[in-house]
Amino acid sequence: MDIIESIEKRKSIRAFKPDPVPQSILKELMEHALRAPSWGNTQPWDIIIAAGSKLEAIKQGFTEKAGQEVVADIARPQDFPEPYASRRRPPGAPPQAAPAGQQPPVRRPMNTRFYNAPCVIYICTGRTFYFQPKGINAWPVYDCGLISENIMLLAPAYGLGTAALAQAVTHPDVLRRVLEIPDSLLVVLGIAIGYPDWDDPATHRRSAREPMAQVVKWVGF
Numbered sequence: 001m002d003i004i005e006s007i008e009k010r011k012s013i014r015a016f017k018p019d020p021v022p023q024s025i026l027k028e029l030m031e032h033a034l035r036a037p038s039w040g041n042t043q044p045w046d047i048i049i050a051a052g053s054k055l056e057a058i059k060q061g062f063t064e065k066a067g068q069e070v071v072a073d074i075a076r077p078q079d080f081p082e083p084y085a086s087r088r089r090p091p092g093a094p095p096q097a098a099p100a101g102q103q104p105p106v107r108r109p110m111n112t113r114f115y116n117a118p119c120v121i122y123i124c125t126g127r128t129f130y131f132q133p134k135g136i137n138a139w140p141v142y143d144c145g146l147i148s149e150n151i152m153l154l155a156p157a158y159g160l161g162t163a164a165l166a167q168a169v170t171h172p173d174v175l176r177r178v179l180e181i182p183d184s185l186l187v188v189l190g191i192a193i194g195y196p197d198w199d200d201p202a203t204h205r206r207s208a209r210e211p212m213a214q215v216v217k218w219v220g221f
């Protein structure tokens with residue numbers, strides 16, 4: 001599968017089959033994903049891949065905390081200024097008009113079982129690399145995004161689907177307890193991964209994008 005096909009096939013999967021993903025496949029995928037670039041080749045990621053009873057314990061812990069205030073290691077947005085707010089659908093508002101063939105974004109409640117994913121890849125980074133004396137160093141989180149995208153673009157080549165889930169890291173205390181993550185690491189993102197349940201309509205939607213003219217400016221051509 002070439003990169004263009006991977007980019008076009010990738011989308012957030014929010015309904016997984018229960019089938020486990022063989023560790024050998026995940027190891028092969030991760031070998032490729034680890035080729036991601038990073039600032040000065042610092043490779044500022046520590047990755048924990050949870051499945052089976054460990055992931056079940058996390059899902060249980062998150063379910064018990066449903067409705068409680070969410071606290072993430074990496075601060076979540078407190079506000080969505082324009083134009084970003086308009087690209088999301090506010091609670092209760094009718095769907096935005098989307099370009100032909102595309103569907104508007106939808107606000108979803110937290111899903112404490114991560115859409116039944118049989119596996120979640122937790123991307124962590126070093127606390128003292130991120131929180132620096134003169135302020136936040138955003139670059140390790142940026143680099144974590146690069147390896148996350150590698151994982152998500154590689155997945156379709158193995159018949160796998162993914163969903164980047166900020167909601168999967170909203171209770172870092174649960175993750176620290178179950179996965180024995182030290183305080184020296186910040187949990188940045190969880191990526192649900194598994195075999196998509198294509199019979200579930202949730203896997204059929206394709207999200208909209210702004211037209212290129214809205215977000216890309218060409219100069220000097």
Ligand SMILES: Cc1cc2nc3c(=O)[nH]c(=O)nc-3n(C[C@H](O)[C@H](O)[C@H](O)COP(=O)(O)O)c2cc1C
Nearest residue numbers: 010011012105108163164165166167168189206207
């Ligand atoms: C950093 C990050 C965090 C996200 N967190 C969530 C989340 O908590 N829950 C969710 O359903 N989707 C989450 N998403 C998925 C986005 O909603 C999705 O990427 C976006 O709507 C575009 O849709 P697509 O991935 O299908 O192209 C997240 C995506 C990113 C990149």
